[in-house]
Amino acid sequence: MDNRDYARVLSEIADLMQIKGANRFRIRAFENAARAIETLELPLESVIDDGDLTTIKGIGEGIAAQIYQIRDQGTCDQHRELIDELDAGLLDLLKIQGLGPKRIKTIYQELDITDLQALEQAAEAGRISALSGFGAKTEEKILTEIARLKEGGGRVPLPRAKAVAQSLRRQLLGVDGVQSIEIAGSVRRGRETVGDLDLLVATDDPDPVHAALRELTEVAEVLASGQSKTSVRLHNGIQVDLRAVEPPIFGSALHYFTGSKEHHVALRTRAKRQGLKISEYGVFREGQSEPIASGTEEELYAALGLAYIPPELRRGGDEIDLAAEDNLPQLIDAGDVRGDLHMHTTETDGKASITEMAQAARERGYQFVAITDHSQAVTVANGMNADRFAAQIEEIRRLDADIDGIRIFAGIEVDILKEGDLDMDHQLLAQCDWVVASVHSHFNLSKQAMTDRLIKAVETGLISCLGHPTGRILGGRGGYEYDFDAVVDCAVEYGVALELNGSTGRLDLNGELAARAHHRGARFVLGSDAHSTRGLEAICFAVQQARRAALPREAILNCLDADAFPAAVTRPAAH
Numbered sequence: 001m002d003n004r005d006y007a008r009v010l011s012e013i014a015d016l017m018q019i020k021g022a023n024r025f026r027i028r029a030f031e032n033a034a035r036a037i038e039t040l041e042l043p044l045e046s047v048i049d050d051g052d053l054t055t056i057k058g059i060g061e062g063i064a065a066q067i068y069q070i071r072d073q074g075t076c077d078q079h080r081e082l083i084d085e086l087d088a089g090l091l092d093l094l095k096i097q098g099l100g101p102k103r104i105k106t107i108y109q110e111l112d113i114t115d116l117q118a119l120e121q122a123a124e125a126g127r128i129s130a131l132s133g134f135g136a137k138t139e140e141k142i143l144t145e146i147a148r149l150k151e152g153g154g155r156v157p158l159p160r161a162k163a164v165a166q167s168l169r170r171q172l173l174g175v176d177g178v179q180s181i182e183i184a185g186s187v188r189r190g191r192e193t194v195g196d197l198d199l200l201v202a203t204d205d206p207d208p209v210h211a212a213l214r215e216l217t218e219v220a221e222v223l224a225s226g227q228s229k230t231s232v233r234l235h236n237g238i239q240v241d242l243r244a245v246e247p248p249i250f251g252s253a254l255h256y257f258t259g260s261k262e263h264h265v266a267l268r269t270r271a272k273r274q275g276l277k278i279s280e281y282g283v284f285r286e287g288q289s290e291p292i293a294s295g296t297e298e299e300l301y302a303a304l305g306l307a308y309i310p311p312e313l314r315r316g317g318d319e320i321d322l323a324a325e326d327n328l329p330q331l332i333d334a335g336d337v338r339g340d341l342h343m344h345t346t347e348t349d350g351k352a353s354i355t356e357m358a359q360a361a362r363e364r365g366y367q368f369v370a371i372t373d374h375s376q377a378v379t380v381a382n383g384m385n386a387d388r389f390a391a392q393i394e395e396i397r398r399l400d401a402d403i404d405g406i407r408i409f410a411g412i413e414v415d416i417l418k419e420g421d422l423d424m425d426h427q428l429l430a431q432c433d434w435v436v437a438s439v440h441s442h443f444n445l446s447k448q449a450m451t452d453r454l455i456k457a458v459e460t461g462l463i464s465c466l467g468h469p470t471g472r473i474l475g476g477r478g479g480y481e482y483d484f485d486a487v488v489d490c491a492v493e494y495g496v497a498l499e500l501n502g503s504t505g506r507l508d509l510n511g512e513l514a515a516r517a518h519h520r521g522a523r524f525v526l527g528s529d530a531h532s533t534r535g536l537e538a539i540c541f542a543v544q545q546a547r548r549a550a551l552p553r554e555a556i557l558n559c560l561d562a563d564a565f566p567a568a569v570t571r572p573a574a575h
């Protein structure tokens with residue numbers, strides 16, 4: 001389990017306590033503990049192994065005891081008792097954006113509602129807007145949010161799914177007889193939400209690895225288990241399919257279980273015309289039982305007369321034709337990224353100093369970073385006013401001169417205010433090296449007003465990049481409405497790049513929208529939006545969305561050398 005799993009259980013306890021009407025200091029204690037774990041730099045389990053959890057600020061004896069239970073059982077007494085007393089369905093209500101525990105408490109107490117369906121019926125019947133403190137607008141919002149939750153159908157955001165899959169993989173790698181394990185399915189393809197996890201194991205002796213999966217503490221329920229496949233559901237609700245295959249067919253099995261189904265269908269149709277058959281056991285000539293390829297995916301594609309198709313492109317579109325002509329786009333990988341252009345420090349809501357962030361970036365092999373703290377409109381993040389930003393620019397200049405082996409560019413994530421104005425002194429924006437402009441408020445403007453707002457910001461000529469351009473929260477809030485193509489066209493005209501924000505809650509732009517913007521001539525920037533040194537790792541998700549969009553290196557500013565970067569960024573002088 002990772003830190004988020006622990007934090008989730010603790011914050012659910014806090015929320016359920018609030019619904020129940022518990023002592024507010026006890027609620028606060030669980031909230032603080034959840035927060036402390038979420039922002040912890042280390043895996044919580046390494047702290048558990050090293051001894052004393054109470055050394056973590058915000059975690060006392062009582063909560064530490066609950067945490068040990070969560071480690072062993074995936075849940076704890078407090079959580080179980082609250083669910084028994086209240087109702088597990090309330091946890092679904094808590095997933096509704098904009099409905100905190102306080103309002104759910106009212107709904108629960110006044111109307112005795114404990115699940116989504118009952119809430120939906122009540123909202124449709126107008127019984128929610130009749131409650132004091134609720135209006136017609138809230139009621140409407142509840143209905144759209146429920147519709148969206150249903151549509152999401154329990155799919156898990158990619159970053160979370162991947163973290164869970166990697167943790168399972170690590171734990172199973174050491175099991176007797178296991179030669180290798182790969183994460184397959186939609187996670188490998190980088191799909192932004194994931195239905196279930198698929199693990200593929202190469203082994204001559206499958207029993208131990210099936211047993212090991214069944215016995216992991218994360219597992220809540222074994223759904224099926226046999227020689228070739230085990231399916232389980234974890235305490236966090238995620239379902240996992242593990243398949244064990246013999247090492248000689250690992251490549252073809254990995255290909256099969258990576259999907260997508262659409263890619264397979266198109267591939268089979270093509271193979272059939274060539275008198276070939278594909279299955280999880282390999283590529284076969286019609287009527288023969290020995291495969292002509294099975295060990296690796298590369299061999300499999302070669303046997304079909306195709307160039308290797310990376311998982312991110314396997315969608316059943318034009319990738320097979322392109323591979324046949326050897327015309328596949330060249331995809332970037334993590335090694336092409338020379339710098340990160342979105343990160344926060346202790347000056348605002350980050351956990352590490354400018355120097356710590358730069359050092360961590362240098363360790364990752366980067367040539368440059370841009371520091372992009374918030375402007376003052378983001379009060380919850382302690383955003384900077386002009387004086388603080390001016391001082392920070394100076395400090396960055398000093399630190400940049402001092403540090404070896406990496407360039408530190410002075411940047412900012414400036415808020416785009418409601419009317420499209422930038423939340424910072426224009427002189428200072430013109431002085432710094434890199435301006436990410438983002439929307440963090442007033443998400444509900446009309447489509448026209450939001451389009452005008454973004455275009456106005458671009459037309460200032462002061463911004464280098466639009467940050468997290470749709471504003472959606474993965475598995476949460478949808479993006480704000482605006483004319484995407486019109487804003488992209490304006491950005492292209494002004495040389496303003498579009499961000500692929502890799503932070504785990506966003507993936508914004510995603511692969512689909514990035515591809516659309518690419519066709520309109522846009523340039524891109526990958527950003528981790530890190531709030532800690534560990535947060536820099538999120539760049540991998542931006543890279544993966546760029547791969548899904550098949551963006552060429554030349555369209556991505558992070559792939560430039562540090563020397564070439566400043567000249568490539570559109571600055572006020574250009575307009």
Ligand code: DGT
Pocket residue numbers: 184185186187191193194195196197198256257258259260261264265
């Ligand atoms: P998900 O889990 O909904 O995010 O998407 P996937 O692609 O991971 O789908 P999943 O878990 O049902 O299956 C994993 C892969 O296994 C899938 O991408 C292709 C392969 N596969 C599974 N069942 C079938 C099937 O009935 N037909 C074909 N052609 N492939 C299948």
Ligand code: CA
Pocket residue numbers: 185186187195196197198
């Ligand atoms: Ca899957």
Ligand code: CA
Pocket residue numbers: 185196197198241
């Ligand atoms: Ca599956």
Ligand code: ZN
Pocket residue numbers: 413438440467468
């Ligand atoms: Zn932001």
